Amino acid sequence: MTPANPKLKNRLGESLSGAHIIWEALVREGVEVCFGYPGGAIMPAYDAMIEYPIHHVLTRHEQGASHMADGYARASGQVGVCIATSGPGATNLVTGIATAMLDSIPMVCITGQVPSALIGSDAFQETDITGCTIPVTKHNYLVTNAEQIAPTIREAFYIARSGRPGPVVVDITKDAQQQSCVLEWSDEEIVLPGYRPDYAPLAEQLEEAVELIKNAKRPIIFAGHGIIKSQGTEALMKFVEKTNIPVACTLLGLGGFPANHPRNLGMMGMHGETWVNKAIQDADLIMAVGMRFDDRVTGNLKTYAPNAKKIHVELDPAEINKNVHADVPIVGDARAVLQELLPHVDKCDRPDWLAYIDQIKGDSAVRDIKNLPDLGKLYAAHVIHDLYRFTEGKALVVTDVGQHQMWEAQYYKHDYPRKLITSGGLGTMGFALPAGIGAKFAQPGDSVWVICGDGGFQMTQAELSTCAQEGIKVNVAIINNGFLGMVRQWQEFFFGGRYVATPLLSPDFVKIAEAHALTGIRVEKRSEVEDAVRKAEATEGTVVIDFRVEQEDSVYPMVPAGANLHEMIERPHKPGSHSHNPIFETGEDE
Amino acid sequence: MSQSVKRTFAVFVEDKPGVLNRVASLFRRRSFNIDSLNVGATQEPGVSRMTIVCDADENKAKRIEANLYKMVNVLWVDDITHKQTINRVLALIKVNCNREQRDEVLKICDVFRARAIDMSPDRVTIEITGPQDKVEGLVSVLRPFGILELVQTGTVAMTRGVEKHDLAHPTVPASRSSAA
Numbered sequence: 001m002t003p004a005n006p007k008l009k010n011r012l013g014e015s016l017s018g019a020h021i022i023w024e025a026l027v028r029e030g031v032e033v034c035f036g037y038p039g040g041a042i043m044p045a046y047d048a049m050i051e052y053p054i055h056h057v058l059t060r061h062e063q064g065a066s067h068m069a070d071g072y073a074r075a076s077g078q079v080g081v082c083i084a085t086s087g088p089g090a091t092n093l094v095t096g097i098a099t100a101m102l103d104s105i106p107m108v109c110i111t112g113q114v115p116s117a118l119i120g121s122d123a124f125q126e127t128d129i130t131g132c133t134i135p136v137t138k139h140n141y142l143v144t145n146a147e148q149i150a151p152t153i154r155e156a157f158y159i160a161r162s163g164r165p166g167p168v169v170v171d172i173t174k175d176a177q178q179q180s181c182v183l184e185w186s187d188e189e190i191v192l193p194g195y196r197p198d199y200a201p202l203a204e205q206l207e208e209a210v211e212l213i214k215n216a217k218r219p220i221i222f223a224g225h226g227i228i229k230s231q232g233t234e235a236l237m238k239f240v241e242k243t244n245i246p247v248a249c250t251l252l253g254l255g256g257f258p259a260n261h262p263r264n265l266g267m268m269g270m271h272g273e274t275w276v277n278k279a280i281q282d283a284d285l286i287m288a289v290g291m292r293f294d295d296r297v298t299g300n301l302k303t304y305a306p307n308a309k310k311i312h313v314e315l316d317p318a319e320i321n322k323n324v325h326a327d328v329p330i331v332g333d334a335r336a337v338l339q340e341l342l343p344h345v346d347k348c349d350r351p352d353w354l355a356y357i358d359q360i361k362g363d364s365a366v367r368d369i370k371n372l373p374d375l376g377k378l379y380a381a382h383v384i385h386d387l388y389r390f391t392e393g394k395a396l397v398v399t400d401v402g403q404h405q406m407w408e409a410q411y412y413k414h415d416y417p418r419k420l421i422t423s424g425g426l427g428t429m430g431f432a433l434p435a436g437i438g439a440k441f442a443q444p445g446d447s448v449w450v451i452c453g454d455g456g457f458q459m460t461q462a463e464l465s466t467c468a469q470e471g472i473k474v475n476v477a478i479i480n481n482g483f484l485g486m487v488r489q490w491q492e493f494f495f496g497g498r499y500v501a502t503p504l505l506s507p508d509f510v511k512i513a514e515a516h517a518l519t520g521i522r523v524e525k526r527s528e529v530e531d532a533v534r535k536a537e538a539t540e541g542t543v544v545i546d547f548r549v550e551q552e553d554s555v556y557p558m559v560p561a562g563a564n565l566h567e568m569i570e571r572p573h574k575p576g577s578h579s580h581n582p583i584f585e586t587g588e589d590e
Numbered sequence: 591m592s593q594s595v596k597r598t599f600a601v602f603v604e605d606k607p608g609v610l611n612r613v614a615s616l617f618r619r620r621s622f623n624i625d626s627l628n629v630g631a632t633q634e635p636g637v638s639r640m641t642i643v644c645d646a647d648e649n650k651a652k653r654i655e656a657n658l659y660k661m662v663n664v665l666w667v668d669d670i671t672h673k674q675t676i677n678r679v680l681a682l683i684k685v686n687c688n689r690e691q692r693d694e695v696l697k698i699c700d701v702f703r704a705r706a707i708d709m710s711p712d713r714v715t716i717e718i719t720g721p722q723d724k725v726e727g728l729v730s731v732l733r734p735f736g737i738l739e740l741v742q743t744g745t746v747a748m749t750r751g752v753e754k755h756d757l758a759h760p761t762v763p764a765s766r767s768s769a770a
C-alpha cells in the first residue's frame with residue numbers, strides 16, 4: 001500500500017514524535033488532503049504537519065470537516081480523512097461520522113485526546129469520544145502511547161476501506177503525540193483474528209439463483225450503492241444486456257447503472273417512479289444487488305413485492321433477512337457475484353414483461369412535471385431539469401436533504417457512478433456544501449454542483465468561507481422555497497396543513513456570496529435559468545445561485561411512510577383538487 | 591416466523607479494554623434484550639468468553655450472530671441454545687431463619703443441593719449453583735421465610751461435547767452467518 005511518495009523523506013528507523021508519526025502513517029496510506037480544525041489536544045500533530053506533503057483544509061466547523069472527508073471519499077472511492085481536537089472538536093465530528101456510517105463510507109477521523117494521565121478526571125475539553133462513537137463507527141481506537149500510533153492508523157485504514165466500508169475514529173492522547181519512539185512501518189498484510197471482511201458466495205447459492213432467474217417471467221434487478229462501491233457498473237451492464245432484466249435503482253444506487261440505458265427504469269421507493277414501484281409489486285423475481293431494503297424503499301413490509309422470490313446479493317451477512325426475507329441469499333461482492341453468474345444465465349428477450357412496464361410507464365408519464373408548462377413560474381423540478389440539460393448531465397452533483405434532493409434524484413439523470421453524492425441513510429441537512437467541497441478536492445477536473453435547500457444551506461453556509469480561503473470552485477444552487485419544504489409537504493399531507501416551524505426567513509444569499517468575495521446570482525424566472533447556469537460555469541471561484549422557486553410545490557409521487565408501495569400519492573389531476581398544490585395537468589389528457 | 595425462545599450464545603472475544611461496552615452497546619442499539627451476560631477468562635490467554643442469554647426467534651438469533659461477527663474484537667460466536675449444554679448460575683440467598691426454623695431450612699437446602707454458608711441466630715445465608723430454574727425453585731420455597739437479600743450471577747454455559755474453537759484462526763464460512 002505504501003506509495004513511493006517522492007516528497008516523503010525516509011525516516012524509517014529514526015526516533016520521531018508521535019505527532020510526526022501520525023503524518024508519516026497518513027502519507028504512507030496515500031493521504032494527500034485532509035480536513036480539520038485545530039485545538040489544544042491536537043496541537044502537537046498540527047505543529048508536525050507542516051513537514052509533510054499533505055494539504056490541510058481549514059474548515060469553519062468540525063461538522064464541515066467530517067462531511068468534506070465523506071464527500072472526498074464518495075467522489076474518489078478512497079478513504080477520506082478529517083482531524084479535530086478533543087472535546088467539542090471531536091463531538092462536532094459526530095454528525096458527519098454517523099452520516100458516513102449509515103451510507104458505509106470509508107473515513108478515518110483523527111482526534112486529539114487529553115493526556116492519558118488525565119483521562120477520566122473531567123479534564124479540560126475531555127469527552128469520551130471512543131465511547132460516544134461506538135454506535136456510529138465501524139470501529140474505533142484510543143491510543144495512549146507513541147508506539148501504537150503507526151500500527152493503529154494502518155489498521156484503521158484497513159478496516160475503513162475493506163469489506164463493507166465505514167468510518168473509524170482514532171483518538172490519540174496528547175502525551176502520545178509528544179512522546180518519541182522509533183518509526184516502524186510494516187507493509188505486510190494485516191490479519192485481525194476477529195475481522196472477516198471478505199465473504200465468497202457459496203456454489204449452491206449461485207446455482208439456486210441461476211435457477212430462479214431462468215424460471216422468472218417478471219424479474220427485476222435492484223441496483224444499490226453496493227454496485228458503485230464494488231465498481232460493478234460494467235458487470236451489471238453485461239448481465240442486463242444478456243438477460244434483459246429491467247433495473248431499478250435506490251437513491252444511492254443512482255449512476256451505478258446508466259440512466260439512459262434502455263433497461264433502466266429509474267428510482268424505486270418513497271419518491272420513486274410510479275411505474276417502478278408498480279413493477280416491483282407485480283414482479284415474480286427480485287434480484288437485489290448491494291442494497292439493504294431501507295424503509296424508504298419498501299414501504300409496508302407486509303405487502304411488499306408479494307409475488308416475488310428474492311435473491312439478495314450483499315456483502316454484509318447481517319443485512320440478509322433484516323427487513324425482507326431472502327429466498328436465496330448470496331453473501332459476496334456485487335461485482336464478483338455478477339461476473340460469476342453471467343456465464344450461467346440465459347439470453348432472454350422478455351417482450352411481454354418489458355411491454356407491460358412500458359405501458360404503465362406511459363400511463364404515469366403525463367403527470368411528469370417536466371412536461372407541464374411553467375405558466376410564468378419557477379418550479380424546482382424545472383430548475384433541476386434545466387441544470388441537467390445545460391450541464392449536459394456531466395456535473396458531479398452533491399445534494400442536501402429535502403424536496404430538492406428528491407427532485408434532483410428524479411430529474412438529474414446520472415449516467416456514471418460517483419457523480420451523485422447525497423446523504424441517504426441519515427438524511428443529514430447541511431451535508432451538501434461541505435461534501436461538495438470534499439468532492440471537488442477529490443475530482444478537481446469535475447464541475448461540482450451543490451444543490452441544497454434554503455434550510456440546509458444555512459446549516460453549514462459558513463463553509464463558503466472555506467471555499468474562498470482555499471480558492472476552490474463549486475457552484476451552489478439554492479432551491480429557495482422559503483420553507484423547510486419537505487417538512488412543510490408532510491404538514492400539508494398529514495398534519496392538516498398546519499405549517500408549524502417551517503416558514504423560513506433567509507438572508508439575501510446573493511449578498512452572502514458577495515460578502516465572501518464570491519459571485520451571487522438571483523434567478524426568479526425559468527427564462528433566466530440557462531444564463532445563470534452558464535455564467536456560473538464560466539465564472540472563476542465559487543458561485544451561489546439563489547433560485548426563488550414556487551414555495552408550496554410538493555414532490556410527487558409519494559408513498560407515505562409505512563404505506564403500501566403501490567399506493568402512491570400522485571400529482572393531482574384537476575385544478576383545485578389538492579389545496580396547496582400550485583401545478584396541475586393541463587387540458588390535454590382530460 | 592419461528593417462536594421466540596431463550597437463547598444462549600457463547601461469544602469469544604479479544605480481552606481488550608472496552609469490548610464489553612461494545613457488545614452491550616450492540617445489543618442495546620439493535621434492541622436485542624439481554625437477559626444476562628457473563629464474562630470471564632478462558633483457557634486461551636488474551637481471549638475472554640461471554641455467555642449471553644436473550645430472547646430471540648430463529649431469524650433474530652441469526653441477526654444477533656451476524657452482528658456480533660461484524661465486531662472487530664469478536665472471534666467466535668456459538669449459538670448453543672439447541673445443543674447439549676451445561677448451564678449454571680450461582681446465587682447467594684440470605685433468609686430470615688430463627689432456631690425453630692433452622693432444621694426445615696437446612697432440609698430444603700439438602701433437597702436442592704444448596705449449602706448454608708453463613709449463619710446467625712436469626713438468619714442463614716445459602717449458596718446454590720445450578721440451572722436458572724432450580725435456583726428459582728429454591729427461591730420460591732424460601733420466600734415464605736422472608737428473603738432479606740438475593741444476589742445471583744448470569745448463566746455460564748458450556749456444551750457437553752468437545753468443541754474445537756480454533757481461536758487463533760477463526761475463519762467462519764459465509765453459510766454459518768448468512769441466514770439461509
Ligand SMILES: Cc1cc2nc3c(=O)[nH]c(=O)nc-3n(C[C@H](O)[C@H](O)[C@H](O)COP(=O)(O)OP(=O)(O)OC[C@H]3O[C@@H](n4cnc5c(N)ncnc54)[C@H](O)[C@@H]3O)c2cc1C
Binds near residue numbers: 229315
Ligand atoms: C428525504 C429522503 C427520501 C428518500 N427517499 C428515497 C426513495 O424514494 N428511494 C430510495 O431508494 N431511497 C430513498 N432515500 C434513501 C434511503 O433512505 C436509503 O439511504 C437508500 O435507499 C439506501 O440505498 P442502498 O441500500 O442502495 O445503499 P446503502 O444504504 O449504502 O446500502 C448498501 C448495501 O450494499 C452493501 N454493500 C456494500 N458494498 C458492497 C459490495 N461491494 N458488494 C455487495 N454489497 C455491498 C452494504 O453492506 C449495504 O447493505 C431517501 C432519503 C431521504 C433523506
Ligand SMILES: Cc1ncc(C[n+]2csc(CCOP(=O)(O)OP(=O)(O)O)c2C)c(N)n1
Binds near residue numbers: 400430453483485486
Ligand atoms: C440535521 C437535520 N435536521 C432536521 C432534518 C429534518 N428535515 C428533513 S428535510 C427538512 C427540510 C429541508 O428544508 P430545506 O433545506 O429548505 O429543503 P427543501 O425541502 O425545502 O428543499 C428537514 C427539516 C434533517 N433531515 N436533518
Ligand SMILES: [Mg+2]
Binds near residue numbers: 453479481
Ligand atoms: Mg426549502
